Amino acid sequence: xxxxxxxxxxxxxxxxxxxxxxxxxxxxxxxxxxxxxxxxxxxxxxxxxxxxxxxxxxxxxxxxxxxxxxxxxxxxxxxxxxxxxxxxxxxxxxxxxxxxxxxxxxxxxxxxxxxxxxxxxxxxxxxxxxxxxxxxxxxxxxxxxxxxxxxxxxxxxxxxxxxxxxxxxxxxxxxxxxxxxxxxxxxxxxxxxxxxxxxxxxxxxxxxxxxxxxxxxxxxxxxxxxxxxxxxxxxxxxxxxxxxxxxxxxxxxxxxxxxxxxxxxxxxxxxxxxxxxxxxxxxx
Amino acid sequence: xxxxxxxxxxxxxxxxxxxxxxxxxxxxxxxxxxxxxxxxxxxxxxxxxxxxxxxxxxxxxxxxxxxxxxxxxxxxxxxxxxxxxxxxxxxxxxxxxxxxxxxxxxxxxxxxxxxxxxxxxxxxxxxxxxxxxxxxxxxxxxxxxxxxxxxxxxxxxxxxxxxxxxxxxxxxxxxxxxxxxxxxxxxxxxxxxxxxxxxxxxxxxxxxxxxxxxxxxxxxxxxxxxxxxxxxxxxxxxxxxxxxxxxxxxxxxxxxxxxx
Numbered sequence: 441x442x443x444x445x446x447x448x449x450x451x452x453x454x455x456x457x458x459x460x461x462x463x464x465x466x467x468x469x470x471x472x473x474x475x476x477x478x479x480x481x482x483x484x485x486x487x488x489x490x491x492x493x494x495x496x497x498x499x500x501x502x503x504x505x506x507x508x509x510x511x512x513x514x515x516x517x518x519x520x521x522x523x524x525x526x527x528x529x530x531x532x533x534x535x536x537x538x539x540x541x542x543x544x545x546x547x548x549x550x551x552x553x554x555x556x557x558x559x560x561x562x563x564x565x566x567x568x569x570x571x572x573x574x575x576x577x578x579x580x581x582x583x584x585x586x587x588x589x590x591x592x593x594x595x596x597x598x599x600x601x602x603x604x605x606x607x608x609x610x611x612x613x614x615x616x617x618x619x620x621x622x623x624x625x626x627x628x629x630x631x632x633x634x635x636x637x638x639x640x641x642x643x644x645x646x647x648x649x650x651x652x653x654x655x656x657x658x659x660x661x662x663x664x665x666x667x668x669x670x671x672x673x674x675x676x677x678x679x680x681x682x683x684x685x686x687x688x689x690x691x692x693x694x695x696x697x698x699x700x701x702x703x704x705x706x707x708x709x710x711x712x713x714x715x716x717x718x719x720x721x722x723x724x
Numbered sequence: 725x726x727x728x729x730x731x732x733x734x735x736x737x738x739x740x741x742x743x744x745x746x747x748x749x750x751x752x753x754x755x756x757x758x759x760x761x762x763x764x765x766x767x768x769x770x771x772x773x774x775x776x777x778x779x780x781x782x783x784x785x786x787x788x789x790x791x792x793x794x795x796x797x798x799x800x801x802x803x804x805x806x807x808x809x810x811x812x813x814x815x816x817x818x819x820x821x822x823x824x825x826x827x828x829x830x831x832x833x834x835x836x837x838x839x840x841x842x843x844x845x846x847x848x849x850x851x852x853x854x855x856x857x858x859x860x861x862x863x864x865x866x867x868x869x870x871x872x873x874x875x876x877x878x879x880x881x882x883x884x885x886x887x888x889x890x891x892x893x894x895x896x897x898x899x900x901x902x903x904x905x906x907x908x909x910x911x912x913x914x915x916x917x918x919x920x921x922x923x924x925x926x927x928x929x930x931x932x933x934x935x936x937x938x939x940x941x942x943x944x945x946x947x948x949x950x951x952x953x954x955x956x957x958x959x960x961x962x963x964x965x966x967x968x969x970x971x972x973x974x975x976x977x978x979x980x981x982x983x984x
Contacts, residue, residue, distance in 0.1 A: 478811055593830065596830060600825065602812050603822065611796055657813040659814055659858075660812070660813060
């Protein structure tokens, strides 16, 4: 059993790099994902994860850094959403949706010019966790530290925003400023994480562990800790499953996060039911 | 004595829609001032304008002799709705601690003085035993006590409260009235929107009756008459010793106080 768990990582640097990068992505996604879940930003998180696609596609075809391409894609995405919501009466949901499908289609159109269409597309959507370079790990470490620093510095305004934006404003923390800082943090997470698990699956690591954390935790710090734990567990288990059964690694990781979410969901429901039963005899 | 709030011919509302025009009043230190009216009468709009969440549409409004919302350290606000719902995992004590954030800003760590203020506020509202309880497993009344404790923990010069007793049981209301009394004795001022003309409003130094216009302003004994209440609420029944108000256009609490 130990053999089954350890050997894949002991034998191969590819698997070691995958585990390290996956762990870093899980930590970054736990922090950013906590606020995605608490502030109801799932849709913009999803849109960002896909909106970066054309940027990455151009980068792949033109041969420059995918992270730079993703950053350009995210900037266009956020800029477009802001422009539409400020200059029209359309809701931000509508603006996000428009940019989302537009950018996704643009990405596919660009990639379709490439010789190995489906290979490139799969690589962008599902990542290359089994092809992580040391440079990529260093970039991921720096980004994770930056994300943790942003969350630590903005802990009070972020908590107030998640609690009640009006309360944040009256307490002297600009809602617009800190909302944008939060979006920036989420965008940074998506941009650096897509290499590891792909644009499609960043989103899974962004919301599934954090939602499971929200169900189990009693305060926001615990929610992040739970989310990080679930994320790291998913990466570890997903990599093992993909190694032993020869399955796609990125998708295996995401499936594990979703299974873990439903496990947390079941635990929370059982707990609630038991609490309700304990209350009933007393007539509370 | 300098006034905490000074409104002259103020128009309030959302965007271009004026809800109430021609509001003039002054709030002095140590004074309790109640806004009375149905939902949609402009109470919440006025409170939001005072705390700086809405810009004044016309006229003049000075809070602490400055722009509304400029001095967040001196003002505590209890809104009517909390958007967090039940998603945010947060303990009661964390909610109350947020009352110290305006004074601490982004960086300064919580001191013993801050923690004492938090504990004291929770004791005042009778929830010190619930400190570690998640907000989502508390009853509506306990949650409202927690929000009130947050406002008290601030130790602000001006408390702006939007229907602070909604959801409170009799014990909670009693604790709230005592707490407000203590805040006033400390020298703080209170601006409160309420439906409760018997207890809460009667204890205030002055009241303003609102019905998308200012119906009357003055001490409760002078202002709370069947005529003004009729103009404010629509339907009034005078009982043996008390006035009873039936609110026709009431949004979220049902038909209000039953007669008799």
